[in-house]
Each structure stands twice: as structure tokens, then as C-alpha cells.
Amino acid sequence: MRVVFPFSAIVGQEEMKLALLVGAVSPTVGGVLVLGDRGTGKSTAVRALATLLPKMAVVSGCRYAADPASTKPCVEGCHGRHGTDGQPAETAMVPVPVVDLPLGATEDRVVGALDLERALTQGVKAFEPGLLARANRGFLYIDEVNLLEDHLIDVLLDVAASGENVVEREGISIRHPARFVLVGSGNPEEGELRPQLLDRFGLSVEIRTPTDLAARIEVVKRRDAFDRDPEGFVAQWAEEDAKIGQKIVDARARLPGIGVSDPVLELASKLCMLLGTDGLRGELTLLRTARAVAALDGADEVLAEHIRRVAPSALRHRLRRNVLDDSGSTVRIERALQEVFAE
Template sequence: MWQNDKRKEKINYQVIEVSPTAPAPMTARRMVFPFTAIVGQEEMKLALLLNVIDPKVGGVMIMGDRGTGKSTTIRALADLLPEIDVIADDPFNSDPNDPDGMSDHSSSQNPSIVKKKVPMVDLPLGATEDRVCGTIDIEKALSEGVKAFEPGLLAKANRGILYVDEVNLLDDHLVDVLLDSAASGWNTVEREGISIRHPARFVLVGSGNPEEGELRPQLLDRFGMHAEIRTVKEPALRVEIVEQRAAFDLNPQAFMEQHQPEQEAMQQKLVAAQQLLPQVELDYDLRVKISQVCSELDVDGLRGDIVTNRAAKALAALEGRNEVTVDDIRRVITLCLRHRLRKDPLESIDSGYKVEKAFSRVFGLEASSEANSAATANGVR
């Protein structure tokens, strides 16, 4: 079939060619609202920070009303994170210190290393599967005998954050692709007998409005954490939020400089937590009680147990401790389990309340609370 010996030689060696991305024009840094200046929504902020400390927690699904700062908070987190080391001109943001996480294209000897901001990729609702996963140039493969791969959004998001706004409106097959890549850490593209595989390790963050539909339970279960946020009701807090936003819009540079010390302190805290995480211990008895809570709530599978263990360790690291406490578990267990409970259409009780009640019962906090109430009623101080 091939008349040219050089072409045949290329086919035998399976040369991989990754289309280089065009260099971005030099532009001024985009002004992003500072993460430390965001008022309220503590549950959402905690879930995001824990996923940054330990990406293996599995991402977070944020459901809440419109205009509650979901997108603002996620973009602020990406801007807060410290720069990472990457291989120069590598389309996959490969880590030079992690040979197992490199693509075939990145496995060169003595690569030059550069600093880069943690990538933050927005996935539009109308994206095609080729745009998300990347595509292979079949014409170039046939004419030149080269695997010509055009990286997609998953390649760009490697070692960063992939944000899907209104994820409940995204096509189910794309959600499947995202969840599979997030779970395995790799993306494989198969086209016409040609296969390309590259790292895709990212924190998957989805947001949505419950009024616009729910995710399928089996897909919702694949998100490590689930944060529910509501519109702030306290007038004083609402005024503070409005004033903060007005000050940022009036002079973004001055506003960011005002919060720069807090931003740097938070950044250092995250770096310290990532370094401390491998040393954090979770007592065996506490692990048993976590699994007991999951069992009593009839949680399907073991993802709930695994994610709660990881999140509790990440929280202890964030607080600068190397041992998990009961309070750490209390703060994360609702985030990790509320979306894994079986839904009963006849039951009006909130899933978060069910998790809290089961936690208090298993950890013996319910009895101590009742004892304190009885002592107070009897006049005991």
C-alpha cells in the first residue's frame, strides 16, 4: 500500500505528534475576586479547600440558588492556588517530578521546567466529545503515517480544576466521560484503530440549580462531596456582600492589594496542609464508627466510607494537626454522605439532617446532649 519507505518507517515506530497550542498573546492579569474576601458559604469553601489538599477526595458538586457566588468562589480558588512546576511546551501540564504521571510525549530526558498557574478550565454546555477528549487527525495519520493528536479540555485541565457550570444540564455521555477520567486520572482517545492516552488528573467541580433538574443518582454518587448552599438571609451579611462587590468593581487592583496578606497566608496554609497530609493518622475506632454511620444510613457501596476518611484527614491537615478528631469527622461527614442516601419521595426530612442524626447516635453525642439538657432542666450547672 505504501510506496514511500520513509512513510513505512514512521508507521513502524508509531511516531506521536501532538499539535502544539499557539502561544497566547501577552495580556494583563485578569482580576479575580479574592477567595478570602468571600463572605459566608462556608460549606462550599470548605469542600473546595479539602479537594485541593487531597484531589483523591473526588471533586465536589455544588447545588444552590442562582446568584449565590458559586462561579465566583471556584474561580477565586483557582487564582489563590500556588504555581506548579510543569515541563515547558507540554500540552498536558506534566509534572517533571512524577514520571508515572507523564504522557508519552513528555518522556524526554532533562526537560526544561517552568512555573505555571494552576489551570482552571470551564467546560461549556455545548462542548462536543472531541473538544472535551481531544481528537486524532486521521488525514495526517494516513498521509504522513503520524499519530497527530489535538489535545482537548481534559488535557488542558490536567493537574488543575475542571469546572462544569449547570452540570445537571450537560449531556449524560459527557458526564460519563468526565467522571471516568476524574476517577482513573487518564484519558484515552480511540479513533479508527489509533489510540492515544494522556494524564487527566483534575479536581472536578460541578455546580447547578436544583430547579433545573437533578443528576442521575449513579452519577451524583461519583462526586466525592456535595455542598448545598442557600441565599444569605441575614440583612447585615447581605449588605456586607454588596459592599464588598461594589468595592471590587470600583477598584479591583486596590481591593486585591487590600486582601493580599490574607491570600498569601491562605496559600501558605494550603501548601503546608498538602505536605502534612501523608502524616495524618485516623484512629481505627473512628474508622469503624464512620463505616457504622454509612451502614446505618444504608449507603450503597464503599465510596462514602473512603471519601469521609480522606476528607477528615484533609481537614486535620488544613488545621495543622496530624491526628483526626471526632469534630473533624462531624464537619465533613454530611458533605460526603448526603448525596449518597436513597431518596424516599414520601419523606420530607432533609438528607443532611439524617446524616447528622446518625452521626450523633453512633458517636454517642446524642446521649451526652440529652444528659446536658436534663442537667440544665434540673438546675445543675
Template structure:
């Protein structure tokens, strides 16, 4: 059995890890965008989190990870009806992916000659109820970006060819990573990510040594290493599950709503998606910390990841986006 590097064993990168935990608690937050240096654990973190999460129950043979017969699309082959537990899916979207590979391929000839909906599911079907991971998301082709925008908005993949229509559920947490020096992300897709974090290679020598030490230990004896960190991973898993149950009961007072609106007005965020994402992330954090209501401390902790990618550019301010958000938070809350 191939092991994943334990989530709790990842050194540093606290903002990235917290953002992924929050989307695991509330997938409605809208995914995570991770920009920064190569080799900073971006892909390791998303796979480690998915391995940490509880296994999902699905109908055996379901290509879309359907949990009930009602969720099975009409084009799918019959399944046995048996329920099986599988790991939370993590699907990679390579840069060279074709449209048919992403959304699925429809056999037009078979459909017209036999009247059958012959459909080969794509990556979106496999990612349903899991994670869709896009490395170098800023280099993704525009037509694939447009497709992702439609699916991310609706939670459903729809393919229409020659008068035939195929559809299936496609609800997933979108995780994108990339290096901003290699190209910018289209504003439409950037806005679809609920949270955004910047990661950098550690400058502290001891921290870098610890990264090397843990990775070497994992590569040498993965069984022993995973066992060593299993207790910490279990604590995180239990906290995520508890937060999911508590999420609906977390109170968001009117003062908190005013704080959210005030922050977004102060940074010049367009639309209302900033306020809504900030509130959802703060509520998820409050549930994760066992709090009964959202406080300013929760807003402070998530403000930069929820709002930094929604900032308007200021040519007179060369501070990083996270720094600008943190500065605005302190000004507004003061």
C-alpha cells in the same frame, strides 16, 4: 493583569469554601458538587481558590501540563525542556461541548497517510493537574457524562479511532454546580463527586449588604481590593501547603474507622465509597487544623458534605439531606 476575586473575601458560604479547600489538600477526595441558587458565588469560589494556590511547574509548550519529560505523551510535539511556572489551570466545560472538544480530536487522514499521530488536545488535557468546572452539570449530555466517569476513575484520557490509540494523563479536581430544580444528576456521576454542598442566598440583610459592598469595592479598584485581602489569602495558602505535607502523618484510630462505618450503615449508604470519602475528608480537615489524629469533631464537620448525596430517598422524611445526615451523626455518636 486581570485579578480574581480573593477567596478569603467571599462572604459566608463556609461549607462550600471548606469543601474546596479540602479537595485542594487531598485531590483524591474526588471533587465537589455545589447545588443551589444562581449568583451565590459558586464559580467565583473555584476560580478564587485556584488563583490562591501555588503556581504549578510544567514543561514549556506541554499541552497536558506535564511536569517531567517522562509525563509527556508520545504524540506531543517536542518541547524546549525549559520549566515554567503557570497558574493552577481552571477549565470550563460548556454544556454545548462536543466529544472531540472534550477528549481531543484525532486527524485520521494524516495518521493513515503519513503514519503520524496527529492529535489536537481537548479540555481534559488542559485541565490536567488543575480543575475542571462544569456549570449546570445536571444538564450535561449523557455520553459526555459517561466519558467523564471513565476518566475520573482512571486519571487517564484514552481515545481510540480506526485502530489508533492516543492517551494522556487527565488528573483534575472535578467541580460541578447546578440548580436541582432544573433536573437531577445521574446517580453514577453523583457518586463520583467526593463532597456535596448546598448553597443558598443569604437571608440576613447585613450579610447581603456586605456582599454588595465587597463586590463594588473589587469592581471599582481591583488592585487595592486584592492587596487588602492578600494577607488572608496567604494564610489560607500556607495552611493548605502545610496540610498537604502533614496529611500522611495524620492518624486515623480504629475508633474513627468504626465511626465512619457506623455512620454509613446508619444512613444506608451503598458501597464503601462513603466511608472512604468521609475518612479522607476528615483527615484533610485534621491536617488543615494542625491536628495529629482524626477526632469525632472532624467527622462531624465533614459528614454532611461527604454523605448527604449518598442518602437513599425517604418519602416519609421531607427534611433536607444535610439535616438528615446531621441528625444521624448525633444519634450514632450519642
């Protein structure tokens, strides 16, 4: 099994780490986009997140990771939580999937296609699930997402909106669940994302190469220690990772009971109106993110400080470009926060 750099050992990049934890606690936030310089720990953080997540229950042998608690079949012909004899199906506890979508992947590899081996050897039409099926109930990670081909972006947009993957090709007609947290990373200098895909990410994080000398030295020391003795380094940070994992479990349990008062909701709406965000998705994402952060903090309700804390991540990629204002979106949000919170 591949040894992964510990999440708790990542130096700095607090906004990125918080956004990933929010995605783990509340998938309804809509995924995380991490943009920044090469070599700043983007891929490392995403893969480290998988080691923190508690295992999930699935129907044994189901290729779509069906939830045993669900009363609906995941696909036509699937018996869901009941076996063919009407008795409860066997279940298993498996790690939450974190599936990589490589840039060179074909559409068949992503959505699934005809199982050629069974077609040739048995003469039957059978479906071979793709990466979207493997990512169901987990995370779909796309490195260099800004370089993804347009036809795959269209597929992801459809699936992300519906939570289902529909395949109609080569005499096959199948519909299966594909609910996942979309996580993308990339370098803005290598190309921009299509607005349609950008809007599908709930949170957008900007990270930069550390400019603090002590931080840079600590990053190099920890990475060097991991490379020389991966197992020993992971063991050294196991307790801290376990604490973060338990924090995620507790936050998930607390999340449904987190309230949002009218004054806090008014603050969120004023902020979005002042920034001129399109539609209401910004406000909804802002509240969902703030609620998840409140759950992580152990609070009983969303506070104004939670709104202020998550506003840049939830709104920076939803702002229109202002030809009269050449300042970045993060600066515009900070100015708006000062104005709204000064009232």
C-alpha cells in the same frame, strides 16, 4: 490578565469554601459538587480558588503538563523528564490549571481530536489535545453541571474513574493522563444529576441565599467595591489570600502523617451503617475529607469532631430516598450524628 474576586473576601458559605480547600489539599477526595440558588457565589468561589494554589512544576512545552519528577512518559513518544538527548528536560513553574467545560462543548473539544491543520498542510495524522488534557493535574470546572449532555457525562465518568483519556478515532490511537479535581455547580431546580455522575463527586455542598440582613449588605458592599476598583480591592485582600494559600501548602505537607484511630474509624462506619449508604465509598470519602480538614487545622490525627464536621458534605448525596421519611438528607445526617455521638 483577568482580575478575580478574592477567595478570602467571600462572605459566609463556609461549607462551600471548606470543601474547595479540601479538594485543593487532597485530590483523592474526588471533587466537589456545589448546588444552590443562582447568584450565591458558586462560580466566584471556584475561580477564586485558582489564585490561592501554588504554582506547579511541568516539563516545558508539554501539552499535558507532565510532572518532571515522573519517570513515566505522559504519552507514547513523550520523553518525560528526559529530553531527546537523554539530558533532563527543561522545566517551568506554571499556575495550576482551572479549566472551564462549557455546556455547549463538543466531544472532540473535550477529549481531543485530529489536528486538521497539520493533516491538511503536512499530510500527517496528529492529535490536538482537548480540555481534559489541559485540566491534567488541575481542576475541571463545570457550571450548570446538571444540564450537561449525557454523552459528555459518560466520557467524564470513564476518565474520572481511570485517570486517563483514551482516544480511538479517525486513525488516531492515543492515551494520555487526565487526573483532575472535578468541580461542578448548578441549580437543583433546573434538573437533577444522573446518579452515576453524582456518586463520582466526593463532596456535595448545598448553599442558599443569605437570610441575614447584615450578611446580605456586606456581600453587596464587597461586590460593589470590587466592581468599582478590582485591582485595589484584590490588593486589600492579598494578605488574607496569601495566608490561605500558605495554609494549603502546609496542609499538603502534613497530610501523609495524619493518623486515624480505631475509635474514630468506628464512628465513621457506625454513621454510614445507620444512614444506609451504599458500598464503602462513603466511609472512604468521609475519612479522606476528615484527614484533609485535620491537616488544614494543623492537627496530628483525625478527631471525632472532624468526622462530625465533614459528614454532611461527604454523605448527603449518597443516601437512598426513604419514602417513609420526607425530611432532607442533611436533616437525616444531623439526626444520625446526634445518635452516634450520643453513644
